[in-house]
Amino acid sequence: CALRLANKQDQEGALAEADIIENLSLEKLVNENKCLCQIEPCSAVLGYGKKVDKSIKKGLKWLLNNIAKDYEAITERVQKDTAEQRAQEEQDKKERAERVRRIRQEREREEREEAEREGRPIEEEELDEENIPNPFQPISNVI
Incomplete structure (x- = not known):
């Protein structure tokens, strides 16, 4: 209404x-x-x-x-819509992570090729993708 x-x-x-x-x-x-x-x-x-x-x-x-x-019908619709929205947000998050991963791989490949052309040693990053710490910290940890 x-x-x-x-x-x-x-x-x-x-x-x-x-x-x-x-x-x-x-x-x-x-x-x-x-x-x-x-x-x-x-x-x-x-x-x-x-x-x-x-x-x-x-x-x-x-x-x-x-x-x-219509409270029951409204509540049911809100729960359904909320679940759909969360699923879409999760899908979007996965797609963004995949895009970032591909971009990172491409950048690393280009850096390796450039290092090989210039005869420099190839520097590997210490953190692998699964062990990247969360950059967002509670405010109490920062101050």
């Missing part, structure tokens, strides 16, 4: 609810995403606490009621 608070309704030239729907293409959004949408024309200048515009309270109550009604 989507709540749209159409603020500044106290000002001259404020758009009517129908104009807001048209200008934001909300009908298309609702149909494409098959979701509920509530528009509340309001004015946020009234203040806070008990002085909040009644339309804002009404809109928030509508949103919270819809969340409560």
